[in-house]
Amino acid sequence: MSLLVRGGTVVNSQGRRAADVLCEDGRIAAVLEPGSGVAADEAVDAGGLLVFPGFIDPHVHPRDPGDTHKEDFAHASRAAAAGGITTLLVMPNAVPPVTDAASFRRRAEEHGAVAHVDFGLWGLSLGMANIDDLAGLFAAGAVAVKLFWGYALDRESKRLVYNSDDCTPDDVIPPASTGEVLEICRVVAGAGGILGAHCEDRDILDVGQRRLGRAPEDYTELNVARPEVAESTSVAVGIELSRATGCRFHVCHISSARATHLVRLARKDGLPVTAETCPHYLLLAADDCAGKDSAMKAYPPCREPEDREALWAGVIDGTITSLGSDHAPHTLEDKTQPFATAPAGMVAVEVMMPLLLDQMTAGRLTPERLCWAACEGTARLYGLHPRKGAILPGADADLVLVDPQATWTIRGEDLHSVQRHTPFEGYEVRGMPVMTILRGSVVAAGREPVGAPHGRLVRREVRGRS
Ligand code: DOR
Ligand code: ZN
Ligand code: ZN
Numbered sequence: 029m030s031l032l033v034r035g036g037t038v039v040n041s042q043g044r045r046a047a048d049v050l051c052e053d054g055r056i057a058a059v060l061e062p063g064s065g066v067a068a069d070e071a072v073d074a075g076g077l078l079v080f081p082g083f084i085d086p087h088v089h090p091r092d093p094g095d096t097h098k099e100d101f102a103h104a105s106r107a108a109a110a111g112g113i114t115t116l117l118v119m120p121n122a123v124p125p126v127t128d129a130a131s132f133r134r135r136a137e138e139h140g141a142v143a144h145v146d147f148g149l150w151g152l153s154l155g156m157a158n159i160d161d162l163a164g165l166f167a168a169g170a171v172a173v174k175l176f177w178g179y180a181l182d183r184e185s186k187r188l189v190y191n192s193d194d195c196t197p198d199d200v201i202p203p204a205s206t207g208e209v210l211e212i213c214r215v216v217a218g219a220g221g222i223l224g225a226h227c228e229d230r231d232i233l234d235v236g237q238r239r240l241g242r243a244p245e246d247y248t249e250l251n252v253a254r255p256e257v258a259e260s261t262s263v264a265v266g267i268e269l270s271r272a273t274g275c276r277f278h279v280c281h282i283s284s285a286r287a288t289h290l291v292r293l294a295r296k297d298g299l300p301v302t303a304e305t306c307p308h309y310l311l312l313a314a315d316d317c318a319g320k321d322s323a324m325k326a327y328p329p330c331r332e333p334e335d336r337e338a339l340w341a342g343v344i345d346g347t348i349t350s351l352g353s354d355h356a357p358h359t360l361e362d363k364t365q366p367f368a369t370a371p372a373g374m375v376a377v378e379v380m381m382p383l384l385l386d387q388m389t390a391g392r393l394t395p396e397r398l399c400w401a402a403c404e405g406t407a408r409l410y411g412l413h414p415r416k417g418a419i420l421p422g423a424d425a426d427l428v429l430v431d432p433q434a435t436w437t438i439r440g441e442d443l444h445s446v447q448r449h450t451p452f453e454g455y456e457v458r459g460m461p462v463m464t465i466l467r468g469s470v471v472a473a474g475r476e477p478v479g480a481p482h483g484r485l486v487r488r489e490v491r492g493r494s
Pocket of ligand 3: 087089119354356
């Protein structure tokens with residue numbers, strides 16, 4: 029089975045050129061001069077379009093199993109395809125979570141039966157409770173291990189406790205101490221893995237909430253309760269633990285100028301420290317969230333315009349290696365509760381690339397830079413390159429055709445997730461994925477998922493240490 033994508037402009041992280049892409053048996057067979065006239069079973073006309081490697085979203089919480097009324101993997105992966113994403117890296121905090129090799133294999137099987145795009149799996153750190161299982165998780169192929177640093181976890185279900193008033197100390201696994209995280213880093217380094225962390229220092233969050241005297245009741249108060257110094261302190265500690273152990277330390281959803289600066293310095297020092305940010309931190313400051321406070325509630329919160337600008341600088345200079353949606357759906361009922369009790373997180377997987385492509389069309393970043401952050405940089409970070417992340421002979425034939433001038437007014441009702449509401453309701457974007465191709469087959473066209481699910485598990489290639 030062969031497919032020729034002809035007449036487009038092929039984008040890689042180093043440049044773009046007019047070329048035809050020949051796909052054979054799910055792989056890229058050749059990148060040819062335009063008009064090569066080579067024969068193929070099928071052809072797609074990409075005239076006037078950019079041809080990107082399939083976009084990778086390394087940060088999604090599909091709630092499956094456990095909270096499938098919020099989202100499930102079949103829907104999340106169809107939404108991903110519609111939004112131009114061909115690989116999802118799935119966060120482990122479902123119920124039950126992925127905490128060891130056996131639960132990894134079960135989740136891979138469950139998701140593999142319904143996956144509309146390819147997927148990798150994160151493992152969950154339960155602090156000391158599963159430290160002996162981390163090596164097995166990496167051996168099974170986990171792309172990284174996630175530490176919800178600063179979060180308590182429900183002892184029974186291992187669910188995150190979103191608001192500290194929601195629990196009694198006996199019911200929870202308390203957040204790991206700094207010394208315990210040092211131990212976790214040693215183990216992850218020994219396994220040649222990556223520790224990805226939600227970085228907010230628990231003590232600083234507690235003091236922030238005490239300053240308020242109650243749970244935050246609007247977005248401004250959220251930044252008092254969860255200030256940027258909570259993030260930067262946790263990132264600073266993570267960098268030191270990485271330096272001491274050699275552990276690859278990845279800052280998930282970085283939100284502040286100060287933390288970005290620390291990551292930049294660490295990378296200049298040659299430390300294996302990386303960072304990811306999300307569209308909401310790049311596009312919104314705290315003041316923009318006023319009026320839709322609960323809908324925009326996410327941890328960490330959006331910050332100040334200076335932070336937003338520093339994140340852009342980080343994406344442009346490569347300090348920030350990766351972009352993720354932090355797709356973390358809740359029901360509309362959950363999200364229309366009073367701010368203090370509403371859970372954090374938003375429906376985001378399908379709007380991530382339209383929002384970022386809009387920024388590309390507006391000239392905020394080049395196609396090459398976007399290709400680095402949303403394809404190659406992310407694929408390299410998680411050990412998926414060169415199979416994913418670049419349009420090269422031998423790579424998986426994952427391609428996204430982008431029309432930089434196509435427009436869309438974002439509407440929750442158009443989304444393909446279980447929960448179809450978005451804080452970006454009514455946003456107008458210019459720059460859209462118009463066709464998504466997974467290993468040589470079309471999985472979405474014109475924003476609609478197409479065909480039967482045939483997504484597969486991708487494993488991180490472990491580069492062990494000697
Ligand atoms: O806002 C968030 N929601 N931040 C997280 O770290 C977790 C996520 C979720 O799973 O709901
Ligand atoms: Zn997080
Ligand atoms: Zn998350």
